[in-house]
Amino acid sequence: PDIHVPRDAYQAQVGRLRRALADLEDRERVDAKARDKDVKKWRESLAGEAHKLEAELRRQTEAAAKVRARLDRDKAAWFAGVSSDYKTFSKATPVCLLQYCVLPRCVLSPEDAVYCAKMVQLLHALKTPRLSTLVFCNTLLTNLATLVVSRTEMEARHLGKFLAELLACLNAWARSDEVFARECHEFPGFNQVVGAKADFLVYSKYQRLVRVWHTKLAAAFCQCLGSKEAGEVHNGLTVLSELLGGPFPIYDTQHADLRAKVAALTEAAAPHGQSITVMARSIQGRLVTCQDKMIKLVQRKTDKRGEGEAARPAPP
Numbered sequence: 335p336d337i338h339v340p341r342d343a344y345q346a347q348v349g350r351l352r353r354a355l356a357d358l359e360d361r362e363r364v365d366a367k368a369r370d371k372d373v374k375k376w377r378e379s380l381a382g383e384a385h386k387l388e389a390e391l392r393r394q395t396e397a398a399a400k401v402r403a404r405l406d407r408d409k410a411a412w413f414a415g416v417s418s419d420y421k422t423f424s425k426a427t428p429v430c431l432l433q434y435c436v437l438p439r440c441v442l443s444p445e446d447a448v449y450c451a452k453m454v455q456l457l458h459a460l461k462t463p464r465l466s467t468l469v470f471c472n473t474l475l476t477n478l479a480t481l482v483v484s485r486t487e488m489e490a491r492h493l494g495k496f497l498a499e500l501l502a503c504l505n506a507w508a509r510s511d512e513v514f515a516r517e518c519h520e521f522p523g524f525n526q527v528v529g530a531k532a533d534f535l536v537y538s539k540y541q542r543l544v545r546v547w548h549t550k551l552a553a554a555f556c557q558c559l560g561s562k563e564a565g566e567v568h569n570g571l572t573v574l575s576e577l578l579g580g581p582f583p584i585y586d587t588q589h590a591d592l593r594a595k596v597a598a599l600t601e602a603a604a605p606h607g608q609s610i611t612v613m614a615r616s617i618q619g620r621l622v623t624c625q626d627k628m629i630k631l632v633q634r635k636t637d638k639r640g641e642g643e644a645a646r647p648a649p650p
Contacts, residue, residue: 336398337405338452344391344610351384351520400565406460413464428470431457437481440496441489451499458523468535468543469521471504475547477556482569494576501581508544511537541601545585545631552588559595564606578620593621 343413346582358377372400413427440450459469474481476499514537518524524540527533533542557571574592583589599614 336394336401337449337456339394339398341391341395344387348384348387348391349378349400350388355380355384355598357533366533374437378556402456405456409457409460409462412462416464425466425469427465428467429473431465432470432473433481434494441485441492444485444495446498447492447495451496451503454500455503458521459517461626463520465523466525467521468526468648470523471547476550478551478573479557482554482558482573483563483566485534485569490572491576494573497573498576501577504544505546505581505584508541514540548585548611549580549587551582552591556591556595559592559599562605564610567606568613571596571599571610571617575617578617579624584627584629587632589625589628590620592620593596596621 355377357374358380416427436450436454438446454467456472481493482490487591493561507518518535518536519537520532524535525532525533555570557573561567561570577583583592594600596618600611600618606620
C-alpha cells in the first residue's frame, strides 16, 4: 500500500522539465541548426512528461490519503489484545513489532528497508495506542551489534538502509524544536511514565536521549570492527557504509572513535584479508570527508551512559 509519497522527488523532476521547456522558448539558447518541427517535438515531449509526472503525483497522493485514513480508522484494534498494564504493553508491543514484523522484512530489499522505516514513522504519526516509539527505537539502537552478526552481506546492506531512514527521522526531531512540537509533543509514542497519568518526553530530554543512542551505536560499531570474526567486521563495515555522510556519525567524539577503529583495519598487517582492508580504506576516506560536519560535544561531566553535551556556538 501507499504509505509515503516522494513529493520532493516528483517536484524536483517536474521543475527540471519546466526549466527545459523555458529554455526551448528562448531561441538564443536553442541550437541554430535545429528545425522548427524538431523544437516543437521536443517541447511536446517535455510538456507531456511533466503532465504525466504531475498526474502520477496526484494519484499517489490520493491513494496514500486513503491508505492513511484506513490505518487511522483501524489502529485501535491492532494491539487491543495486549494487556492494558503500562509496564506490559510499553515493552511487549514495540519488541514484538520489531522482532516479528520489522526485522524479518527490512533486510529483504532496499525497497522493503525504506518501507519498514516509513511504516514505523507512520505508526508514530497516527498516535497508535499502546505503541511506544521510544522503546521501539531504544530496543533497536541499543542491540545493533547482535543484529549485525548473523546477517548476510546483502541483509546487512539493507539493514543499514533501514537504519539510515529511521535515524534521519530521529535526528530531524532532535534538530528542531518546531518539528518536535509538531510531530512528537504529547504523542502516545513519547509517553515515558509508568502509571495512569501521562508524562511525555520533552524536547531537551529527547535531545539528550538521541545523543545516548548515537553513543550506543558508536560503541556497537566499534565492537563489530574490533571483532576477531571477519564476518562480523565485514557486516559492521557494510552497515556503517550506508550511514556515513548522512545520519551517523554526527558527533565529533563518536567520529573519532570510528576513525580509530577503521584505521586499524587499513594496516598492512590487518588479520581479516584484503577485501576488508579495501572496504576499510574506502570508509576511512569517507570519514575524512565528513569530518568538518561533525557536531562538537563538550566533554565536561558525563553520566554512566557516556552522554555529553552538544557544544554551543560562541557568542558573536
